[in-house]
Amino acid sequence: MTSQIFTPDVQQVLDLIGIFVFALSGGLLAVRKNLDIFGIAVLAEVTALGGGVFRDLVIGAVPPAAFQNMGYFFTPLVATLVVFFLHPEVQRINGTIQLLDAAGLGLFCVTGTAKAHDYGLGSVADIALGMLTAVGGGVARDLLAHELPSLLRWDRALYAVPALVGAGMVAVLIWLNALDGVTGTLAALVAFTLRMLALRYDWRAPRAWHRGSSSSGGESG
Template sequence: MSTVIVSPVVQEILDLIGIFAFGLSGALLAVRKRFDAVGIAVLAEVTALGGGVLRDVVIGAVPPVAFTDMGYFVTPLVAAALTYFWHPRLARINRFVLIFDAFGLGVFCVAGTIKALNYGMHPLPAAALGVMTAIGGGALRDVLAGEVPALLHPESEIYAVPALLGSALVAGLAALHLLNPVTSGLAALIAVTVRLLALRFGWRAPLARGVGSGDGEG
C-alpha cells in the first residue's frame, strides 16, 4: 500500500455520505415498486454497498469494509427506515430517487478513486474503479427492481460521464499533489452538478451514427 493521500477519517466520511444517499435512492425506488419492508431494506443495502464491495474486492481490501465496519452496514438500514416511515407522496418519489442517486454518484466516484489511490493504484485504473464504485450499486439496484440500468438505457440522461469526470478530477489532483478534503469535495460537487444538469436538460450520450432512438425496439 502506498502513502495515504487522504486521511482514513475523510475517506470514511465520504463513504458514509455516499452510502446514505444511495441507500435513500434504493429505498425510494423500492417504495415506488411497492416492495415490502424487507424489499426496501435489501434494495437500500445493495444500492449503497454494491459498488464499494466490488471496488474493495478488486483492490484487495478484503474482507470489504462494508462487512467489517458496522457503520457501513447500518447506514443503509437507517435510510431504509426513514424512507419506510416518511417517504413523500408516490407522485414525487421518482424525482427524489434521481436526486439522491446523483448525490451518491458524485460522492462515490470521488471516494472510490481516493481509496484506489491509497492502495497504490495508478491514477488511470484508480479513476476507472472510482466510476465502478459510483455506478455499480445503482446498476444492481435497477436490475433487482426489474428496470434497465440507467447506465445502459438509450433514453436515459448521461450517467457514467459525471462519475468519470469526478474520478478523473480526483486522479489529476492527486497527480499534481493538490488533492485534499476541499478539492475532493469540489470534485464531488462538480460530478453531482453535471448529473443534475443532465437530468434537468435531458443531456444524453450520442448513439451510433445513423441509429435512431427507436431503432431495434419492438
C-alpha cells in the same frame, strides 16, 4: 494515504449521508416493484453499499469497509424503515433526493478513485474503480429488480459520465501531487454540477449513428 482527503469525522458524516440517500433510491424502486420489507432492505443495502464493496473486493481491501463500520451497514436499514412507512412523502421530495444523490455521486467517485490509488493501481484502473464506486450500487439495484441499468439507458440523463469526469480529475490531481481536501472537494463539485445540469437539461449520451441503407440509394443519413 491519499484516500484520506477529508478529516475522519467529516469523511464519516459525508459517507453516511451519501449511503442514506442511495439507500432511499433503492428502497423506492423496491416499493415500485411491490417488494416486501425484506426486498426493500436488500435493494437499499445493495444500492448504498454495492459500489464500495465491489471496489474493495477488486483492490483487496478485505473485509470491505461496509462490513467493518456498522454505521455503514445499519444506515440503509434506517432508510428502509423511512421508505416502508413514509414512501409517499419521500416520493414528493424526489427533487431533493436527486440533489443529494448527485452530491453522493460526486463524493464517492472522488474517494473511490483515491482509495484505488492507495492500493497501487494505475490511473486508468483508479478512474474506472472511482466511477464504479459511485454507480455500481445502482447497477446492482437495477439488475436485482430486473431492469436495464439506468446508466445504460439512452432515455436517462447522464449519470456515469459525471462520475467518470470527477474520477478523471482526481487521477490528474494525484499525478500532479495536488490532491487534498480543497481540490478533492472541487472534483466532487464538478461531478455534482454535471449531474445536476444533465438532469436540468436532459443531457444524454449519443447513440450509434444511423446510416442510410445502401439498398435504398447508397447515401448515408
